[in-house]
Amino acid sequence: MDSASLNHAMIDDQEAQAAQTAADAFGQPGHESIEPMFINQRYDGYTEDNQEAWRQLYAEQMAYLPERASQVYLDGAEAIGLKPDGIPNIEQLNARLEPRTGWNSVPVPGYIPAKAFFACLAARRFPTTIVIRPLERLDYLPEPDIFHDVFGHVPLHADPVFADFLQTYGQAALHATTDQQTEELARLFWFTVEFGLIQEDDRLKVYGSGLISSPGESRHALESPEVDRRPFDLEQVIATPFEIDHYQPILYVLDSFDQLREAMLSYAGRLQPA
């Protein structure tokens, strides 16, 4: 067995292949169900290095975030049982999350196409990557991993307001018909779910997963004088292009998650067929 396959022993190759095929075919006739694109997390497949990567990332971020992350995020992380001592078991996590908001984290083999992703959100299922970044490169993340997806995203799904927002996002995105709408929705996701800031108790806090799960990016977002931090405004957000391969120069700051839910409902209203 080479090192690459050792690295992914938490995934069954055959199951992952079938799931990826289902994800790629999603939306075609006979492929309307989201279920076949999900896989199982083979928890025993994580190596000691994998567990150590989680422990180091968790320790570094949880030393930093208590004063700097949204309280809604921190409460969610506690509610779903995130722990310092190792990678979460998704089944156990869902047993705590699902009763709160109806959301579940669902392991997927890797990248899934946009429509499939939106269909999952519309069903309160969050497609979740279960591999973890290499221990040697903890702050480098070319694509999502379980620290980004579970530590970064899933705690907010325990909050009823954010939970509603994200489902509405998925439902709306399924109704997008033009390239412009698709682009606008991608921007909305980017500047909120991935890189959002929020004003809480007169302090600037992070809540976006790309910030929460990255030691470098979270510090840059809150501390760098080079960042243009703008009050959240739906029209401005959907008109702002973003760049993915460096620290974010522009970020948007929410007043509250209610503000985000309302903005999402308003945008969704424009996409419903007349």
Ligand SMILES: [Fe+2]
């Ligand atoms: Fe993400």
